[in-house]
Amino acid sequence: MDYQSVSRKQVLFVSERMPKKNSSGAESYNWSVFSALQEADCRISFLLTGDYFSSPIFNEKILKALCAECVFLQKYKKIGPLYFATTLKAYLRPFKRLLSFFSKNNYRDNDLTLKIGKYADLNGLAKLIPKIREKKFDIVFVDTLFRTPVLDLLPDMYKVLVAHDVFHRRCASFKSNGYRVEPDLDEKLESIFWRKYDFILSINSLEKDVISNIVPEIKIQTFYPTSVSCVEPIKSFSSELEPRLLYMGADAHHNRDGLRWFFDTVWPEILLKQPNVYLEVIGDIANSFKYPIENVNFHGRVDDVTKIAAACLFAINPVRMGSGIKIKMVDYFNLGLPCVTTEIGAYGFPLNESTPFVACTDANQFLFVVNDWLKDPNVVEKFNSGTHQYAELFSPSTALGVMNEVLESGDSNCMDARS
Incomplete structure (x- = not known):
């Protein structure tokens, strides 16, 4: 089904921070999902659960410049045209970066505790729920299982997990290299989170098989990241290049x-x-x-x-x-x-x-x-x-094909519910 020829889907994207082009890691993968939703002509709004937006204090003009219908900020308060972070760490973060910049030590493994994520807290979220309900969203995309607690406050809609990882395997990999992991997930705990969703986007086919074997009742598809550096390959090989x-x-x-x-x-x-x-x-x-x-x-x-x-x-x-x-x-x-x-x-x-x-x-x-x-x-x-x-x-075209499958699945789910 071509979603550019039907009514535009209202999508809520729940994430700790905005997707970012030409970045790395989670922000980059979320940009791939966001771009595919744009290509599918969806109307996308964001619920940001973190305090990482732009800076601790920013002007509302920044929000208006984003390619989004609406941006709900859990950890910011609006006063006049300005938004202020409501957490102390948001104001301390720039100073920590500055101290790190002037540090003279090369990296060594002094801290063997790895924080692979943090569960979204619900403080300050309840005040946003009435405005979210007004939008009548068709589908919600959730950035990693760590944002799953937010689902308890959201109105009922088709739920898609942007998995990023099979985290119990990630934990096992880090622990086998001598690290302590926070939070530490095992297969049983992770599967509890998976079962809260209607559809899961897996970052590769191997992890798709892992998830399918554990929760075969959940729909799942591989959604590869699209390149964030450029749209088309930029160079061909030259033997004259310096080494x-x-x-x-x-x-x-x-x-x-x-x-x-x-x-x-x-x-x-x-x-x-x-x-x-x-x-x-x-x-x-x-x-x-x-x-x-x-x-x-x-x-x-x-x-x-x-x-x-x-x-x-x-x-x-x-x-x-x-x-x-x-x-x-x-x-x-x-x-x-x-x-x-x-x-x-x-x-x-x-x-x-x-x-x-x-x-x-x-x-x-x-x-x-x-x-x-x-x-x-x-x-x-x-x-x-x-x-x-x-x-x-x-490629973006491959990503769009998978995204259309997700949106079609959401449509089918709605029709089943009505019948």
Whole structure:
């Protein structure tokens, strides 16, 4: 069914913060969902449960500039044209970032407690419910199971979970690497959350199978992230490029751990054989690496990654723990870059004749593959030739097809309820 030819759906998107283009992690995946809803011509409103919006104090003009019907803010109070955060931590957060910026220590595992999410609290939400009821929403999309408590206050409607992850597996992965996890979920607890929904969007096909086996009564479909860096692949391989590699990552535990492992065990050995190779690092991950590292350029967060990516031969993703799907690799492929990664990094990516990555089992294999690719441009070109075709799996048109299936399922559910 083509949803651009029927009445526009009223959608409520419940999230901790606004989806964000050209970002990473949860904000990036939510942007993929948001974009698909836009393409399906839905009328989208947001209920934001966090205090991360723009800044602790902002003007209402910022809300009006968003591509949304309405934005409900749980942790802000409006006084005149201004919105004020109602939590102290919202005002302290900028100072913490400033202190982190001036910190002189490179990242090390001092804190072995990982916070993988936090459950939405209901304080201040009740006052918004009458306004939400007035909108008569057809369907609600909920960003991760941690926002599930909000459903208890919302009017009844078709409920879709944007799962992001199978969190009990994510917890197990982190714990096997020596971390404590908060909150710690097991399969039984996570399945209780899943059963509160009518439809689940899984981030990859492997996790779709996991969820289906546990809650076979719930409808589920794979919704791959779409690239946030560009719409079409931007480059083709050139053997004349300088030996530069690319890494992109947010300042998250699994990224810090993986990149530190790479710097400690792989990068020095690469430089022994390839002293003229450089690594270009993009993203907030730079905040955790303060001191210079030989032949590594830290760019921080940039508005346009394409110029840096166009100068690189290939990308790396040395992640050692986690689950879900690594969105940075989707961006690599759409940027025309094949990738050397780990088995964890490759988890959830389909294998086909155009697969543009190699999954390594240990540091020795990672070192061998990187050196092999640096020595022989023909090997890189072979993997590069598959990036454009492979990136189609993560195209907006693929995402729209899945979204139309979700919306059609919601329609069928409404008709069943009326009959």
